[in-house]
Amino acid sequence: xxxxxxxxxxxxxxxxxxxxxxxxxxxxxxxxxxxxxxxxxxxxxxxxxxxxxxxxxxxxxxxxxxxxxxxxxxxxxxxxxxxxxxxxxxxxxxxxxxxxxxxxxxxxxxxxxxxxxxxxxxxxxxxxxxxxxxxxxxxxxxxxxxxxxxxxxxxxxxxxxxxxxxxxxxxxxxxxxxxxxxxxxxxxxxxxxxxxxxxxxxxxxxxxxxxxxxxxxxxxxxxxxxxxxxxxxxxxxxxxxxxxxxxxxxxxxxxxxxxxxxxxxxxxxxxxxxxxxxxxxxxxxxxxxxxxxxxxxxxxxxxxxxxxxxxxxxxxxxxxxxxxxxxxxxxxxxxxxx
Amino acid sequence: xxxxxxxxxxxxxxxxxxxxxxxxxxxxxxxxxxxxxxxxxxxxxxxxxxxxxxxxxxxxxxxxxxxxxxxxxxxxxxxxxxxxxxxxxxxxxxxxxxxxxxxxxxxxxxxxxxxxxxxxxxxxxxxxxxxxxxxxxxxxxxxxxxxxxxxxxxxxxxxxxxxxxxxxxxxxxxxxxxxxxxxxxxxxxxxxxxxxxxxxxxxxxxxxxxxxxxxxxxxxxxxxxxxxxxxxxxxxxxxxxxxxxxxxxxxxxxxxxxxxxxxxxxxxxxxxxxxxxxxxxxxxxxxxxxxxxxxxxxxxxxxxxxxxxxxxxxxxxxxxxxxxxxxxxxxxxxxxxx
Numbered sequence: 042x043x044x045x046x047x048x049x050x051x052x053x054x055x056x057x058x059x060x061x062x063x064x065x066x067x068x069x070x071x072x073x074x075x076x077x078x079x080x081x082x083x084x085x086x087x088x089x090x091x092x093x094x095x096x097x098x099x100x101x102x103x104x105x106x107x108x109x110x111x112x113x114x115x116x117x118x119x120x121x122x123x124x125x126x127x128x129x130x131x132x133x134x135x136x137x138x139x140x141x142x143x144x145x146x147x148x149x150x151x152x153x154x155x156x157x158x159x160x161x162x163x164x165x166x167x168x169x170x171x172x173x174x175x176x177x178x179x180x181x182x183x184x185x186x187x188x189x190x191x192x193x194x195x196x197x198x199x200x201x202x203x204x205x206x207x208x209x210x211x212x213x214x215x216x217x218x219x220x221x222x223x224x225x226x227x228x229x230x231x232x233x234x235x236x237x238x239x240x241x242x243x244x245x246x247x248x249x250x251x252x253x254x255x256x257x258x259x260x261x262x263x264x265x266x267x268x269x270x271x272x273x274x275x276x277x278x279x280x281x282x283x284x285x286x287x288x289x290x291x292x293x294x295x296x297x298x299x300x301x302x303x304x305x306x307x308x309x310x311x312x313x314x315x316x317x318x319x320x321x322x323x324x325x326x327x328x329x330x331x332x333x334x335x336x337x338x339x340x341x342x343x344x345x346x347x348x349x350x351x352x353x354x355x356x357x358x359x360x361x362x363x364x365x366x367x368x369x370x371x372x373x374x375x376x377x378x379x
Numbered sequence: 380x381x382x383x384x385x386x387x388x389x390x391x392x393x394x395x396x397x398x399x400x401x402x403x404x405x406x407x408x409x410x411x412x413x414x415x416x417x418x419x420x421x422x423x424x425x426x427x428x429x430x431x432x433x434x435x436x437x438x439x440x441x442x443x444x445x446x447x448x449x450x451x452x453x454x455x456x457x458x459x460x461x462x463x464x465x466x467x468x469x470x471x472x473x474x475x476x477x478x479x480x481x482x483x484x485x486x487x488x489x490x491x492x493x494x495x496x497x498x499x500x501x502x503x504x505x506x507x508x509x510x511x512x513x514x515x516x517x518x519x520x521x522x523x524x525x526x527x528x529x530x531x532x533x534x535x536x537x538x539x540x541x542x543x544x545x546x547x548x549x550x551x552x553x554x555x556x557x558x559x560x561x562x563x564x565x566x567x568x569x570x571x572x573x574x575x576x577x578x579x580x581x582x583x584x585x586x587x588x589x590x591x592x593x594x595x596x597x598x599x600x601x602x603x604x605x606x607x608x609x610x611x612x613x614x615x616x617x618x619x620x621x622x623x624x625x626x627x628x629x630x631x632x633x634x635x636x637x638x639x640x641x642x643x644x645x646x647x648x649x650x651x652x653x654x655x656x657x658x659x660x661x662x663x664x665x666x667x668x669x670x671x672x673x674x675x676x677x678x679x680x681x682x683x684x685x686x687x688x689x690x691x692x693x694x695x696x697x698x699x700x701x702x703x704x705x706x707x708x709x710x711x712x713x714x715x716x717x
Contacts, residue, residue: 052477052543054524061544062477069478089470090539097542098467098474104439105478108446128499129436129462132427136436139390139400140407140443161466162535186392197500201428204435205390206399 042340042369045082046075046358047118047239047272047348050102053094064094065102071355072106072113078362079370082114084148084216084236084270084348087121090160091301100133107141115141118236118272118348119150119218122175123168124161127196128203130175131182135207143208148216148236149176155304165304171195183212216270220245220313222252229256239272239350240295240315240323243335246271247342254343266345273339275325276353277332277360287352288321295320326352329364336369380678380707383420384413384696385456385577385610385686388440391432402432403440409693410444410451416700417708420452422486422574422608422686425459428498429639438471445479453479456574456610456686457488457556460513461506462499465534466541468513469520473545481546486554486574487514493642503642509533521550554608558583558651560590567594577610577688578633578653578661581673584609585680592681604683611677613663614691615670615698625690626659633658664690667702674707 050068052061072083083106087099096102103115115137122130138145151168152158158165174193181189182203191198207213218236219225228235235253237246250271254264276287295315325332339347351357388406390399410421421444425437434440441453453475460468476483489506490496496503512531519527520541529536545551556574557563566573573591575584588609592602614625633653663670677685689695 052474054540054542054544062480062546065474065478065543089466089541091542092540094542096474097470101438101442101471101474102478104442105446108443124464124467126462126464128427132435133439136390136403136434136439140403140440142400159537160539162537199497199500201498202392202430203427204392204429204432205403206392208400 042336042344043081043267043346044361044366044369045080045084045114045116045270045346045348046072046351047084047086047270048350049086049088049096051094052096061094065105068102069106069109071351071358073109074355075358075362076110076113078359079366080113080349080358080362081346082116082146082348084116084118084146084272086118088154088301089124089157091156093297100137104137104140107137107144113144114146115144116146116216116270117148118216118270119148121150121152121157122179123152123163123171124157125175127175127178128182128198128201131179131203132205134179134213135183135203135205138207138209138213139205141208143213145207145209145213146216146234147213148218150218154298154302156301167195180212183207214268220249225249225252226256229253229260232262234268234270236348237269237271237344239274240313240320242319242323243338243342246339246344250343266343268346269344270346270348271339271344272348272350273323273325274352275332275349275357275361276351277329277357278326278353279328284326287326288324291324291326291352292317292320324352325349329360332361333365333368336365340369380674380682381419381605381684382699382704382707383418383422383452383454383608383684383686384410384689385422385424385608386688387424387426387434389432390434399432403443406440407444407447409689409696411447412693413696413700414448414451416697417704418451418687418696418700419684420454420484420686422454422456422484422610424456426492426639427462427495429494431635438475442475442478445475445482451482452484453482454484454554454608455486456554456608457486459488459490459495460517461490461501461509462495463513465513465516466520466536466539469517469541470543472517472551473521473541473543476545476547476551477543479546481551483545483547483551484554484572485551486556488556492636492640494639505533518550521545558587563587563590564594567591567598570600572606572608574686575607575609575682577612578651578658580657580661581676581680584677584682588681604681606684607682608684608686609677609682610686610688611661611663612690613670613687613695613699614689615667615695616664616691617666622664625664626662629662629664629690630655630658662690663687667698670699671703671706674703678707 051064085099088095151172188200215233217228217233219228257264278284389402423437426433489510526538553571555566555571557566595602616622
């Protein structure tokens, strides 16, 4: 198996006497240590207008992390294309890819939070069309050495060649989150890698990897389980009281995101309604033995690449790396059996 | 006096067997060494669609440089606001400012290259209006802790608070290029710092600093010569043949930019027409003694903060720092006498 990080730095504003940069610096140091501990990658979210300081300029934070590391893959999970000028974004990704020696994993999405569409004054109904158009522009920007033009619904470019080139060819690997069978098949059809969400049950993870594997193979390609990143929250806790507190925090965190995703006229359309029990069931929370058993179940379901969001901070990342990672890293990847 | 760097990394595309990342890596190492040599800052251009690999994602390259340095000020010279979503740009600048501990100098401009306006399909006639609107949005984004909305000609935002906050308050210093008396007075009126162009003669530099000083003081503020960055090309060469080659390269470089700035129906309107002799006269090219005398003239004209673009690469930056910088750094700044 292979393990990466998944999450966000945090920098709040408007709170007197708070050092807003502390969350960023801690995040950077976490990643520097994670590389030394054997983690393969870091995937950072991107969100806007959250009110609690989730990272908004993801590629900039990732660039800083890149300069402080040497092997860590630098991932986005995910950047919503709708907000970005696709040419500027292609330039930014290529610049980081060049600077880092080809370490970018570019995770992209259509967006699901109502408050972001509202903030950018972008109709949520345009999410699909904006995603498709921006992706087309970005791929052209990365791959075309001769001048091209684009006259689309949302973007226009005339007679341009976009610089710099990417280090990875034809461009960095693209990753996309998906949950429904149709959306998973679409990710496979596009030839992208797959991100699976941290609230899905182990059974759902198995089903989704199986759908992806089937679709990839149906298209004549070889399925590589390392092309599926399974995100999970992790927290190594050793007392029932700590476990209870950790689970309560997890539920509160999910509810906070639910509120940002909610439309004024009802819940976000592409957002699962989860009970507290479901939210807790997907978490890798417990003693090292308990976490190890859950990881074994994930692996039995076909997961070989797990991206960990540590609710237990650096101590949990250290304990996982030292006490559990070796047992899961010393055998070759197996094909999914889900 | 104080000295910084000014320039661009270079990463070409579409040239077989060229390591496109080499120019970026060399640029980063130049900056790391420059900090150790006593340079105060680095100011990086931003340009798009040049065809010869000028840096396009300036804030990303600057972020990488920031992670590799500890005191170097991180400047843009300049970012054209017209191409950027002002909220995303405010987030990117704030993120770098936080990560770097408040080292950002944010240089902004309206744009002068026809090929960039054409590439982004943006009418050049909108340059002023776009600049004004974007600047207003960015300042609100940086300074407002309560939700705000903006319904402008080019941008709309609804009920947002932009995160993260900047480290410098109320926001990083703003720098702006100007040449005509009216535009210099406008920079002073806005309370920004001033960038002076590398092709202006020493006499023009003196006149422009004097105009700025007069306008700053007329507004009841104290003039600080360190708020004027005078850009200069430098090349320490010791033979007539090397000097001739260096001057020829300089003329060719200017002509290349002239072509990018030219409208199909005539020259760029805000672009001076310079003879080869004028292009050469502003360059700090020659032996250390000759460069020292030219620097002394610049200082006599009122320049205290010079941003050097080294056409002679790292060897020139080293020689300047070791042989000339001490003589110019050991006395307190004097007021402009121009």
